[in-house]
Amino acid sequence: MSNYLVNHLNWSAVSSAGYRLWNAYYYNYGTPMGYNPDAPLPEHLGAWGTALLYQYTSEGRLDGYNGNLDLDVFYGDPGDWDAYTRVDGRPAPEPEPEPTPKPEPVITYTVRRGDTLSGIASRYHTTVAALAQFNGISNPNRIYAGQVIRIPAGSEGPAQPVYYVVKWGDTLSGIAVRFGTTYQRLMQLNGIQNPNRIYAGQRLRIR
Structure with missing residues (x-):
């Protein structure tokens, strides 16, 4: 509660009922x-005379946070804290x-024989x-x-198989370079015994 309200309204009934004061005053x-x-408490605190909790700034600074914070001083004991953090007489839930x-x-x-890291990366889209x-x-x-x-x-996961149809003038090593793999891997995938013997129209699995 602001210091103005504390001192300009009659809070005697509230104070007498046992309710403590949270006072906000930016000195x-x-x-x-x-x-x-x-932080210095105001001298006049109406019906209470003192505060249980005193908020002394809204422009507080603490390490690890970049911005304004409300900073308070608590004058009570653990029993006071427990009493004011309960809900309907029950402890606040953890x-x-x-x-x-x-x-x-x-x-x-x-890894299989003929694999390259670039080929594996391409296969798994990484x-x-x-x-x-x-x-x-x-x-x-x-x-x-x-x-x-x-x-x-x-x-x-592994991509769907990719195929290439050999054109006239193609070489297995040239196809491998074109698709970022090796001719050894192409031989393995396609059961090719001689890398120099491929033909136009042949369907090769690339990956």
């Missing part, structure tokens, strides 16, 4: 300040703990940098068959 209005347990987030399932991929960081890979050009690669959460 240094317009000046930002920190917490001050010795805040419900935040639910523990469930860990997202981890997708893994086992990036080489993300895979390298997530798996502690210092050299993205050095992975080996049998290595288990963890895929970052949020990445999509």
Whole structure:
């Protein structure tokens, strides 16, 4: 309650009924300040004579928060605090703990001969940098068959198979470069024994 209302209305009945005073009086209005347990109470506090809680500024400053805060001094004891934080005579309910987030399932991929990190990244719609960081890979050009690669959460599952129809003049290595993979991987996917023997019209699986 503002200091003006405290002193300009008759609160005797309220005070006599045992209700304590929360007083708001800004003794240094317009000046930002920190917490001050010795903030000076006003001399005149109407029917109460003293306050249980005193708000001395609305321009308070505390570390960790960028903005104005109402700062108060509490003059009561633990029993007073308990009495004024109860609802209908019952203790205020404890805040419900935040639910523990469930860990997202981890997708893994086992490297096959001919795989590249860029090819795996493309397959799972992520990036080489993300895979390298997530798996502690210092050299993205050095992975080996049998290595288990963890895929970052949020990445999509394997893409639908992609195919390419060979045109006259194509080479397997040229197709591999075009699609960000290797000719060894294309050989593996398509059961090709000789990388120099492909033909126009041949349908190759890219990934």
